[in-house]
Amino acid sequence: MNKWISKAGVLVAAAALSQGCVLKAEDDASRFQEVIPQADHVKVAGPEDAQKGGSASQSIQADEPWANGPWAKYYGFTRHVRKNVNQVAGIVLGSVWIIVHTKPTSVDEKEATWGPWTDSLEPVTYQFRVTEVGEHEYEYRLEGRPKNTQGEFKTVLLGKGWGKGHANHGDGSFTIDLDVAHELDPFTNDGESGKVKITHDLPPNITSDLFSQPRTITAEVTPSSSDAWFTVTSKSEADGTGTLKVDAYADADDSQATAKEDIVILSQWNASGAGRADITLTGGDLPASIEKVSAVECWGSDFYRVYYEDSVGYDEKEGEASACAYSSAPAP
Secondary structure, X not given: OHHHHHHHHHHHHHHHHHOOOEOOHHHOOHHHHOOOOOHHHHOOOOHHHHHOOOHHHHOOOOOOOOOOOOEOHHHHHHHHHHHHHHHHHHHHHHHHHHHHOEOOOEEOOOEEEEEEEEOOOOOEEEEEEEEEEXXXXXXXXXXXXXXXXXXXXXXXXXXXXXXXXOOOEXXXXXXXXXXXXXXXXXXXXXXXXXXXXXXXXXXXXXXXXHHHOOEEEEEEEEOOOOOOEEEEEEEEOOOOOEXXXXXXXXXXXXXXXXXXXXXXXXXXXXXXXXXXXXEEEEOOOOOOOXXXXXXXXXXXXXXEEEEEEEOOOOOOOEEOHHHOOOOOOOOO
């Protein structure tokens, strides 16, 4: 997923910049720009964000597998899921942000268009459009078609949002179609498929100080090559606390070679980053005699496990429940 996103995003952004230019006031595209969220604003939040870049989160090495690190296992799992989603959103929206802050190719009362552009060594021609579809309501699209053709463009990214004159400004969603991306350029897709949808609920006047403003971000990942899927919803509050819910149909075994389970993880953390995860597994490889496995894991502000216990003794109990930052699970 990330290889294609990175290459396509950089290509389109570079093409936009190669046109020469910074947006001028007379181009009057500002109302089309304001609907596009910044990448940082739609980041799926996690416990390490509560520390605002503190040393504990920096101590976790990016190349360490989440399942084998010294920190809490299910904290590591949620961090891994969030990292992949955030990389996709960050690269795509970062590139789109560059595009819409250059001079558009055309602007009229209802639409602004950037492109089409083609890199000499790439097989795809891209363009980006923002269209007003209602009062202060907009759709935006990143589209591609095979190089040196005049056929219809196919949508790689489709988003929706509202302008500053609407009560819903800051809310919206965008969907990345990885199957279309692969169809257009099969050499850059690393085996990912399906769609990634990000839905964002942001304050209307959000600023760069994300940690002092409440946000809700939901990511839905639905591969077309597998029946696995997952949905992640994060809520971050102004006081540094937050919750994250993972709903998934996936293999809970590290080998990824066994049957898939229905997985629910409810995590919550305080302003120091210390938190608790409540985990439920059903189906999959569970014996018929076991309807459900539930587990509780807690970690400190250093993200090391301070307590763990599950309902079937799958892993050895660790620590005491009194060490948990929270005494019960968050509301679903």
